[in-house]
Amino acid sequence: MLKMILTPRFGEIDGMKHVNNNVIGEWFELAREELYRYFIPDLDLSLEKWTLILVRNETDFLGQIRYGENVEIRTYILKIGNSSFTVGNEVWQENEIKAKGKSIIIHYDYINEKSMKIPGEIREKLNQHFLKEEDIGKSN
Amino acid sequence: MLKMILTPRFGEIDGMKHVNNNVIGEWFELAREELYRYFIPDLDLSLEKWTLILVRNETDFLGQIRYGENVEIRTYILKIGNSSFTVGNEVWQENEIKAKGKSIIIHYDYINEKSMKIPGEIREKLNQHFLKEEDIGKSN
């Protein structure tokens, strides 16, 4: 499981004085960057080099996240298919889970507009962060 | 079904030259505002007056959305429960559906931190925008 610490930004708080739901997706995307580097080590954004496309997001907002206190973002792998993989993410603040999400990402060839098989060595790296569905949201 | 036209902003485009996935959630939130006004006519953000809380988002990214061309956001009701309701949203560009999502929203008392029954007159207004699950994503 990957973990990173983040400081909520003043502008990420909304009118109800808690982090706006759309911000959570930006945090999760940032936390997935370490996985993206398995596919694109230098994160080069050219159509020739970038090979990932997000096709689905699911997020449950479990509690309100407040300003002035850091959060921890957790990242793990829930499923590895032939050409796609599912990443799980969580936000924790003050020892409570505040949001959890799943993202389905396809290994994708932008030039020829088709999916690509995930190579074995990347599959192995992803596998190191595997978490069983029943362990989602459990503190550790 | 509610429809609104939106112009993608330059900064909403990401490095792959298409609208970033997290922006879609902001668009959907904006498009739901008309429904929010059924509950809070003046959209007053005080804890006493604001009575809605988002608890779940699901989004499928079906196609890339480009800069320089307006999009249409469609909004409809998929389910009305006792104290919660499910809103469906779609993004269309150049006669193609590009993303669709579902959001579960609870009628919520922020002071006492508990859900509230949706009043009959609001239920009726929501009902006017009801769409059957099997009609999702069909152009009309």
Place this chain on the structure above:
Amino acid sequence: MLKMILTPRFGEIDGMKHVNNNVIGEWFELAREELYRYFIPDLDLSLEKWTLILVRNETDFLGQIRYGENVEIRTYILKIGNSSFTVGNEVWQENEIKAKGKSIIIHYDYINEKSMKIPGEIREKLNQHFLKEEDIGKSN
């Protein structure tokens, strides 16, 4: 002077219950799009076609902008140089000016990384929106 109407998004409001200052820049960028089309009619983002680069922003935040009420964004030209031009922007809400800004933009060749002269026909179009510095912020 160009004018456009915009609805503040729920997530654009910050913890003080007013539009966050960084959002104003996104609104101004959107409002300048009509000017950008003089240079790049289809707003094609390729390095070969896109020819504008922002080099300076100044913004004065004059009043708090609230949720639930549309704003009007005004856009005009303050200066046209050899290869750069200065755009002025204002936000109005409920007949009051809430923010005003200036942006310096350079006509720029991204491939050769150098500024380019603004062609006469574009200069003429920009000139149609010219406003004298002393008229900034005056309602009309």
Place this chain on the structure above:
Amino acid sequence: MLKMILTPRFGEIDGMKHVNNNVIGEWFELAREELYRYFIPDLDLSLEKWTLILVRNETDFLGQIRYGENVEIRTYILKIGNSSFTVGNEVWQENEIKAKGKSIIIHYDYINEKSMKIPGEIREKLNQHFLKEEDIGKSN
């Protein structure tokens, strides 16, 4: 001088494959948080406790900031007035300054809607980060 390291987010990159100009303001706001804590130690966002309001931003965009490489945000004080102070900020990437800005912030009473004198002990803390105008943008 305060320094913090930040990782540009995928969605912060725009269609020209560099960090969008409006994002810089969000980074600077985050970097100023340590100064905000001098005034509001727990960053409580209530009208009674929050006492800062931003009234002006100036930003020069000096170079393109790319994805995949961390940035350093620098923060210092340029001026301390009776009830306002001016913060300077810089973004550095790969040993080059990429943007610099100034923000004027007022010590403000939101309830009575008027500015307040900056207390002596806060003034002293701010003073520790003082930088002379002629030293702006110099690497150290």
